[in-house]
Amino acid sequence: MSYKYYWEDFAPGQVRETGGHSLSEDEIIEFARKYDPQPFHIDRDKAKQSAFGGLIASGWQTAGLCMRMLCDLYLLESASMGSPGVDEVRWVKPVRPGDTLRLKSTVLETRASASRPDMGTVRSRSEVYNQHGELVMRMSGVGMFRRRSPGT
Amino acid sequence: MAIKYYWEDFTPGWVIETPTRTLSEQDIVRFAREYDPQIFHTDAEAARATPFGGLIASGWQTCGITMRLMCDGYLLETSCVGSPGLEELRWLKPVRPGDTLRLRSTVLESTPSGKQPNRGTVLFRWDTLNQNDEIVLSMRGRQLFLRRAPAPPEQDSPKA
Numbered sequence: 287m288s289y290k291y292y293w294e295d296f297a298p299g300q301v302r303e304t305g306g307h308s309l310s311e312d313e314i315i316e317f318a319r320k321y322d323p324q325p326f327h328i329d330r331d332k333a334k335q336s337a338f339g340g341l342i343a344s345g346w347q348t349a350g351l352c353m354r355m356l357c358d359l360y361l362l363e364s365a366s367m368g369s370p371g372v373d374e375v376r377w378v379k380p381v382r383p384g385d386t387l388r389l390k391s392t393v394l395e396t397r398a399s400a401s402r403p404d405m406g407t408v409r410s411r412s413e414v415y416n417q418h419g420e421l422v423m424r425m426s427g428v429g430m431f432r433r434r435s436p437g438t
Numbered sequence: 439m440a441i442k443y444y445w446e447d448f449t450p451g452w453v454i455e456t457p458t459r460t461l462s463e464q465d466i467v468r469f470a471r472e473y474d475p476q477i478f479h480t481d482a483e484a485a486r487a488t489p490f491g492g493l494i495a496s497g498w499q500t501c502g503i504t505m506r507l508m509c510d511g512y513l514l515e516t517s518c519v520g521s522p523g524l525e526e527l528r529w530l531k532p533v534r535p536g537d538t539l540r541l542r543s544t545v546l547e548s549t550p551s552g553k554q555p556n557r558g559t560v561l562f563r564w565d566t567l568n569q570n571d572e573i574v575l576s577m578r579g580r581q582l583f584l585r586r587a588p589a590p591p592e593q594d595s596p597k598a
Contacts, residue, residue, distance in 0.1 A: 321502035323509050324518065337519050345521060346505055350473035350498045357475055366476060367489055369497065371528035375579070377521060 291364035293396065293406035293431040300393040304355045306417065309343060311383035317347040342380035348387070348423045349375070352414050355389035365432035367405060372427035379422045386417040394426065403436040442515040445548070445558035445583035452545040456511030458569075459503055461495060463535035469499040494532035500539070500575045501527070504566045507541040517584035519557070524579035531574045538569040546578070555589040557582055 311330075318327030322344035325332035333341040381387065395409040407428050414423040463482065470479030474496035478485040485493040495503075533539065547561040559580050566575040 317502075320506070322505045324514065326520075344502075344505070346498065346502045349501065350469075350496075353474045353496070353498050354472070361476065368478075369529065371497075371526070372524075373526055374523070375527060376523040 289363055289365040289432075291360055291431070292434040293365070293398075293408065294434045295364075296393050296396050296408040296410075296431070298393050298395055302359050302391045304359050304389045306386040306388050307351055307355060308386045309347075309351065309381060309383065311341060314341060314343045314347065314381075314383055317350075318344050322346055338380055340382060342382055343385075345375075345377040345423070348377065348381050348414060349425075351387055352389055352412050352423060352425070355387070355414075356391060356412065359389065359391060361429075367430040367432060369427055369429050372425045375423070375425040377423050379416070379420055381416065381422050385422075387414050387422065389414055398433075398437050399430075403433075405430055405432055406437075407431070440515070441517050443512065443583075444517045444586035445550075445560065446586050448545045448548055448560040448583065450545050450547060454512055454543050456507045456541045456543075458538045458540045459507060460536065460538045461499075461503060461533060463493060466493060466495045466499065466535055469502070470496050474498055490532055492534065494534055495537075497529040497575070500529065500533050500566060501577075503539055504541055504564060504575060504577075507539065507566070508543065508564070511541060511543075517586075519582045519584060521579060521581045522559075524577050525561075526576075526578045528576045529574070530576060531568070531572050533568065533574050537574075539566055539574065541566050550585075550589050551582075555591070556585055558585055559583075 315328050326336040326338050326342055327344050330341050390413045392411045394411055398406045407430055409428050411426045413421055416422050467480055478488045478490050478494055479496045482493045542565045544563045545560055546563055549559045551557040559582055561580050564577045565573045568574050
């Protein structure tokens with residue numbers, strides 16, 4: 287199988303952006319019932335009385351949607367080998383039913399692997415914005431990618 | 439549900455281990471189709487040819503399961519009012535179909551809110567372990583909790 291993007295195709299400063307991805311109240315409640323059943327994620331009435339003043343999406347669902355947008359943006363067409371982790375996850379603003387999210391992904395740094403000549407890592411920043419252009423979530427993560435040609 | 443734990447109850451060194459949850463192949467594929475459709479998460483056959491040697495759960499699903507373990511273990515009995523974020527998140531080992539996970543939460547640091555006298559922040563370490571006691575996910579992050587009793591006003595602040 288050949289891919290569109292290998293490690294060599296990522297360079298610091300590259301910016302990729304998605305179109306919008308909407309989230310319904312039903313989707314918020316369905317996700318939260320399974321993974322994060324706090325009252326302000328699953329119960330409209332209790333959420334109204336909470337500090338958030340209404341139902342909000344689990345931050346993990348926003349992270350999941352961010353991942354989905356990354357997949358659709360380039361990851362599924364890339365020689366991805368997974369990720370060791372992310373840093374500085376910030377849930378900056380609540381995501382509410384009907385919000386439309388989009389992703390801006392910026393490459394920060396690329397590194398050849400010292401131990402594996404066939405792969406390299408790419409550090410990138412993901413920023414998720416709502417339909418008002420407000421930042422709702424950001425994080426900085428590392429992805430591992432196969433190289434087009436092995437390093438020496 | 440009655441609140442059992444407030445901000446004051448989370449002091450450094452507080453540690454709790456939750457009951458377990460087991461993840462099926464169907465759970466893994468269903469989550470991944472929606473949120474992380476990379477082939478090593480969605481296609482057991484194709485996953486065999488990848489470096490992972492078989493189907494593995496999306497790391498974000500492991501985060502979700504960790505959150506659920508936390509909710510069922512103790513969080514729904516707390517005054518938690520959300521989280522500003524995580525400092526660090528590491529997927530240390532793949533999670534595979536049939537794995538049974540549990541969460542160990544440890545309080546690292548506790549800080550009263552500077553702005554809101556009825557709240558405080560707690561920095562946790564969250565380790566998710568599998569049935570072989572291997573840590574599969576390790577995170578450091580903060581959560582906000584309401585206080586049992588508001589912070590006393592500072593000495594030098596004028597009385598209303």
